[in-house]
Amino acid sequence: MFEHDDDMLTDxxxxxxxxxxxxxxxxxxxxxxxxxxxxxxxxxRPGGPLGRAWTWLRRxxxxxxxxxxxLAAAAGVAAIVFVAARFGSTAATPPAGGDRTPVExxxxxxxAASVMLVGDFNDWTASAxxxxxxxxxxxxxxxxxxxxxxxxxxxxxxxxxxxPDPSAPPAPDDEFGSPSSVVTVGGSL
Amino acid sequence: xxxxxxxxxxxALAGLLAAHAAAQDPRLERLDPDTxxxxxxxxxxxxxxxxxxxxxxxxxxxxxxxxxxxPRIVAAVTTLLGNLxxxxxxxxxxxxxxxxxxxxxxxHLGVPAAALTRLRAVRPRQPLTIALSVMADxxxxxxxxxxxxAAVLALAGSLRDDQFLAFRRNVERDIELGAPAAAAASxxxxxxxxxxxxxxxxxxxxxxxxxx
Numbered sequence: 001m002f003e004h005d006d007d008m009l010t011d012x013x014x015x016x017x018x019x020x021x022x023x024x025x026x027x028x029x030x031x032x033x034x035x036x037x038x039x040x041x042x043x044x045r046p047g048g049p050l051g052r053a054w055t056w057l058r059r060x061x062x063x064x065x066x067x068x069x070x071l072a073a074a075a076g077v078a079a080i081v082f083v084a085a086r087f088g089s090t091a092a093t094p095p096a097g098g099d100r101t102p103v104e105x106x107x108x109x110x111x112a113a114s115v116m117l118v119g120d121f122n123d124w125t126a127s128a129x130x131x132x133x134x135x136x137x138x139x140x141x142x143x144x145x146x147x148x149x150x151x152x153x154x155x156x157x158x159x160x161x162x163x164p165d166p167s168a169p170p171a172p173d174d175e176f177g178s179p180s181s182v183v184t185v186g187g188s189l
Numbered sequence: 190x191x192x193x194x195x196x197x198x199x200x201a202l203a204g205l206l207a208a209h210a211a212a213q214d215p216r217l218e219r220l221d222p223d224t225x226x227x228x229x230x231x232x233x234x235x236x237x238x239x240x241x242x243x244x245x246x247x248x249x250x251x252x253x254x255x256x257x258x259x260p261r262i263v264a265a266v267t268t269l270l271g272n273l274x275x276x277x278x279x280x281x282x283x284x285x286x287x288x289x290x291x292x293x294x295x296x297h298l299g300v301p302a303a304a305l306t307r308l309r310a311v312r313p314r315q316p317l318t319i320a321l322s323v324m325a326d327x328x329x330x331x332x333x334x335x336x337x338x339a340a341v342l343a344l345a346g347s348l349r350d351d352q353f354l355a356f357r358r359n360v361e362r363d364i365e366l367g368a369p370a371a372a373a374a375s376x377x378x379x380x381x382x383x384x385x386x387x388x389x390x391x392x393x394x395x396x397x398x399x400x401x
Contacts, residue, residue: 120247123216124254149287150294150322152251162255169326169361172298175265176257182329184291184322186350 100145101185105153107131107165110138112157117142119153119180126156152180214246224249224259231266240273241286244293272296279305280317291321299334300324304342311345319350323357330361331370340374 065073105117115131121144122128131140152171155163164170165181172182214232217225228249235242245266252262276292277284279302284292292305304324308317320341327337344356356377363373 118254120244120251124247124250126254148316148318150291150318152247169357170329172294172325172329173265173268175261175268176252176255178255180251182294182322182326184319184326184354186316186319186322186354 100147102143103146103183103185104141104143105131105155105165105183107140107155107157107163108138109140109155109157112138112140114158115140116156116159117144117153118156120151121146121153126159131155146183146185148185150182150184152182154178154180214242216246216250219253220249220262221259224253224262227259227263228266231263231270235270235273238274239282240270240277241289243286244273244290245269268297269293275302276305278302280309284309285316285318287318288316288321291318291325294325295321295328295334295338298325298328300328300338301335304338307342308345311342316350319353320345320348323353326357327360327370327374330364332360332374333371336371336374340378343378 107115109115115133116126117129117131118124118126129142129144131142133140153165155165157163162178164179165183168181168183170182171180174180213225213229217229217232220228228245232242232245235245248266248269249262252265257265272293273289275296276289279296280288280292295305296302305321308320308324312320324337324341327340328334332340340356340360341353344353348356359377359380360370360373363377364370368376
């Protein structure tokens, strides 16, 4: 009984397999009929220019780029970042606002042809803050608005001679060979 | 795909370089390359530990302006960074940059860090920049660091900032007249807060002008 059932199952399996293996013959006009049906369907397009732009932005695409072009683009990005960092930095700029106190710096130097003020407030740039002499006796003066803080400074006389402020507190350390002075600007001066 | 991968790699590399250039202060370009690298590393370290880096840059620029040799600039910036860190530890994490700079100057001159902590305790809600600066200035004028700290602490509860500057001027004048520095400080303390007026506060030629 079991042998008979097994024979019958084998026969059915063989016939099903033969049916599945047989090539399917399609009507040669099937493609044309399908495409004609598709053409009659309403187009699915996003409405308006914004929708089209969104679709364009989302559509994946392959970009072919030579290594040279990639390096050029990267260099452009790096240049933009560098320029933004360089010219967007406010580190060298004294803080703006109403909390700055005008501080007058004076030096008596009767024989000097020029006197410059250099210090923490102007990044130690010798040409940034010249003193002016208006009175006889060689009194040189300049007024600089300073935010509260403690600043080291010195004078450069005739473009070469460094001189601390003779009547201001000396800077605590003189590790660079020419002494500086200190001015402290506080909130309740 | 290989070209695209190469371009992406190049862009990432360039981005890293750009980020590094952006992180480095352009003013440091005045330094020679070796000094610049060493100072930039110290500035980075300061920023990471929350210490104001501007003071370090200023000190390096001062050295460059005075044409100091590289080791001296790096040593000065390194020392300043250590002093700033010590000042912050003594004064607390919320200390302002001017307070830290003044505290670092005081510590550099030998004022004990514990004196800074005590000053913060005496004036918990007032700015300490002027008091710390007076501590440092008196020490720079020759007052022993312990005496300068004791004098400022003795007056910290009663003097305003402008009176502190007047006190300093008083001590400086006594020193110029020949008094021993420590004695000048202690005798000025004995005068008390009422002896120090705002008009005598400005010392040296750098004088804050009165606002109109």
